[in-house]
Amino acid sequence: MNFIHNIQSVVLIGSGNVATHLAQALKQQNIAVVQVFSPNPAHAARLAHTIGTRAVSDINIIDRSADLYLISISDDQIENVSDLLPEIKGIVAHTSGITALEALNKHRNSGVFYPLQTFSKNRTVDLNTVPFCIEASDPETSEALTGLAKKLSSKVYPVSTEKRKQLHLAAVLVNNFPTYLYQKAMDLLNENDLDFDMLRPLITETGAKIMEMNPAAAQTGPARRGDQKTINIHKELLQHHPEILAVYELISNQIEKNE
Amino acid sequence: MNFIHNIQSVVLIGSGNVATHLAQALKQQNIAVVQVFSPNPAHAARLAHTIGTRAVSDINIIDRSADLYLISISDDQIENVSDLLPEIKGIVAHTSGITALEALNKHRNSGVFYPLQTFSKNRTVDLNTVPFCIEASDPETSEALTGLAKKLSSKVYPVSTEKRKQLHLAAVLVNNFPTYLYQKAMDLLNENDLDFDMLRPLITETGAKIMEMNPAAAQTGPARRGDQKTINIHKELLQHHPEILAVYELISNQIEKNE
Numbered sequence: 438m439n440f441i442h443n444i445q446s447v448v449l450i451g452s453g454n455v456a457t458h459l460a461q462a463l464k465q466q467n468i469a470v471v472q473v474f475s476p477n478p479a480h481a482a483r484l485a486h487t488i489g490t491r492a493v494s495d496i497n498i499i500d501r502s503a504d505l506y507l508i509s510i511s512d513d514q515i516e517n518v519s520d521l522l523p524e525i526k527g528i529v530a531h532t533s534g535i536t537a538l539e540a541l542n543k544h545r546n547s548g549v550f551y552p553l554q555t556f557s558k559n560r561t562v563d564l565n566t567v568p569f570c571i572e573a574s575d576p577e578t579s580e581a582l583t584g585l586a587k588k589l590s591s592k593v594y595p596v597s598t599e600k601r602k603q604l605h606l607a608a609v610l611v612n613n614f615p616t617y618l619y620q621k622a623m624d625l626l627n628e629n630d631l632d633f634d635m636l637r638p639l640i641t642e643t644g645a646k647i648m649e650m651n652p653a654a655a656q657t658g659p660a661r662r663g664d665q666k667t668i669n670i671h672k673e674l675l676q677h678h679p680e681i682l683a684v685y686e687l688i689s690n691q692i693e694k695n696e
Numbered sequence: 697m698n699f700i701h702n703i704q705s706v707v708l709i710g711s712g713n714v715a716t717h718l719a720q721a722l723k724q725q726n727i728a729v730v731q732v733f734s735p736n737p738a739h740a741a742r743l744a745h746t747i748g749t750r751a752v753s754d755i756n757i758i759d760r761s762a763d764l765y766l767i768s769i770s771d772d773q774i775e776n777v778s779d780l781l782p783e784i785k786g787i788v789a790h791t792s793g794i795t796a797l798e799a800l801n802k803h804r805n806s807g808v809f810y811p812l813q814t815f816s817k818n819r820t821v822d823l824n825t826v827p828f829c830i831e832a833s834d835p836e837t838s839e840a841l842t843g844l845a846k847k848l849s850s851k852v853y854p855v856s857t858e859k860r861k862q863l864h865l866a867a868v869l870v871n872n873f874p875t876y877l878y879q880k881a882m883d884l885l886n887e888n889d890l891d892f893d894m895l896r897p898l899i900t901e902t903g904a905k906i907m908e909m910n911p912a913a914a915q916t917g918p919a920r921r922g923d924q925k926t927i928n929i930h931k932e933l934l935q936h937h938p939e940i941l942a943v944y945e946l947i948s949n950q951i952e953k954n955e
Contacts, residue, residue, distance in 0.1 A: 513925060535918075535926045554898055555905065555916055562901060568894045594894065603888045604895075606930045607881035610940075611895050612902045613917035614947050615874040620911035622866035629862045635827045635853065636863075636870050637907055639813055642821060643871045644903035646814065648896055652879035657814055658872035659794075666772055667794050671865045680950050681869075687946060688873050691939050 440577040441528060441546075444504040444585045448472045448527075450518060451509035452480040454556040455532050459509060459589075460488045462564045466588045472500045496521050503527045505585070507550060508541075516540040519547075528578050534605030537598045538572050548573035548582045551601060552590075555612050564589045570596035570604065621681050625674075660692035699836040700787060700805075703763040703844045707731045707786075709777060710768035711739040713815040714791050718768060718848075719747045721823045725847045731759045755780050762786045764844070766809060767800075775799040778806075787837050793864030796857045797831050807832035807841045810860060811849075814871050823848045829855035829863065880940050884933075919951035 452475040475481035478494040485492035508531040530548040541547035549572040569586035573579035586593040659667035675682040711734040734740035737753040744751035767790040789807040800806035808831040828845035832838035845852040918926035934941040
């Protein structure tokens with residue numbers, strides 16, 4: 438068998454935010470995105486059009502000569518789509534933080550190509566700073582995927598499925614949960630005719646601080662100080678917001694106990 | 697009585713992070729910081745030395761001719777120190793997010809001068825982007841404090857005590873609680889020999905997204921998608937971390953219910 442050392446052509450399987458960002462970055466690096474597959478023809482066509490390539494929505498007529506088949510779809514569909522893929526010579530890899538490498542077991546050379554970042558439509562992300570977590574069925578595949586990742590990013594790490602799951606969980610803690618808290622803060626401010634813009638500089642500085650300091654050292658506020666008087670004022674303000682109050686009490690207690 | 701329209705001299709009462717940042721910003725604007733008071737002579741001397749002014753630790757010999765006495769100390773000490781201040785002609789204001797204006801009732805012209813930001817030692821903060829919340833006993837004091845704040849920041853808002861408390865609570869939600877979550881994420885990564893640096897680009901992007909998007913629109917992740925399979929994997933990973941698990945379950949449930 439001829440191993441692929443230098444990935445030069447990619448079939449993208451998926452058309453969501455991650456697929457879109459990767460497609461554009463691959464194109465910029467002159468990696469050929471030869472097809473975009475999605476079972477939804479309109480979705481496939483939209484992304485294919487954006488990057489000037491062909492769309493395909495029948496998995497049986499997928500191009501079989503690409504170096505890499507990059508699966509960037511819902512976690513619960515990855516194994517299913519992998520199994521439906523025809524026999525191909527190229528590498529099959531997914532971009533999921535939580536799905537095991539084993540989901541791609543049907544294929545001889547399989548891997549994981551996980552960019553640890555939050556991607557949204559209409560937001561450009563500088564992939565060069567994004568950590569790429571690589572895992573592979575064999576050393577040659579690992580080398581090929583690592584080489585590709587290094588064209589996109591300066592931060593490429595070998596990460597096992599188990600460690601990748603921990604990273605994915607940690608990403609939920611530092612992205613989804615703060616975003617939830619921002620939303621609750623916005624709700625409180627809107628109810629009081631206050632503009633959420635007033636909090637934006639604080640949110641920026643909170644993130645900037647973490648770039649330089651350990652979180653434990655960066656912590657401030659009433660719970661850290663054990664300032665019960667302030668905590669009680671806050672709880673009173675939340676008396677008609679039982680859902681925020683529950684979060685407030687739980688996290689404040691844990692900060693106080695330094696758990 | 698002669699009202700103070702243009703604050704040109706300040707006695708700083710306090711020597712902590714907020715006092716230090718304000719002292720430096722006032723000095724830069726050529727506002728005279730005529731004294732720094734702290735009951736702890738070493739603390740008073742340290743900050744006074746930094747900005748080239750005098751330290752005082754006996755409240756009875758405080759300079760009585762300043763335009764503003766700016767109290768920047770622990771919330772539970774503000775009323776006490778205000779009551780101990782001798783009779784002065786200048787304005788007395790505090791910098792607290794949670795303390796009522798009434799804590800300064802002993803003084804004829806009192807106010808609040810609250811910078812909505814997190815301040816740490818050894819970190820420079822660009823005060824120009826920091827929202828200053830102003831409240832005052834009377835329109836002339838409000839005007840004087842607003843004028844001073846506008847020398848330091850482009851974002852100056854009149855905010856009542858009740859609304860300021862809501863802002864302070866919201867600040868805990870968007871600063872202290874995310875910082876707690878960053879700490880828990882770091883703990884998880886360290887246990888798995890993973891570097892917290894891998895999460896830093898995600899934290900930066902999470903904050904950057906909120907500068908442009910509403911939090912509800914920025915939300916992603918398994919709870920938003922109702923992806924129980926991923927949620928269950930995360931819960932399993934947290935089986936030996938009951939404190940993080942409790943937070944995970946509570947917030948995930950609320951995101952799912954879109955509460």
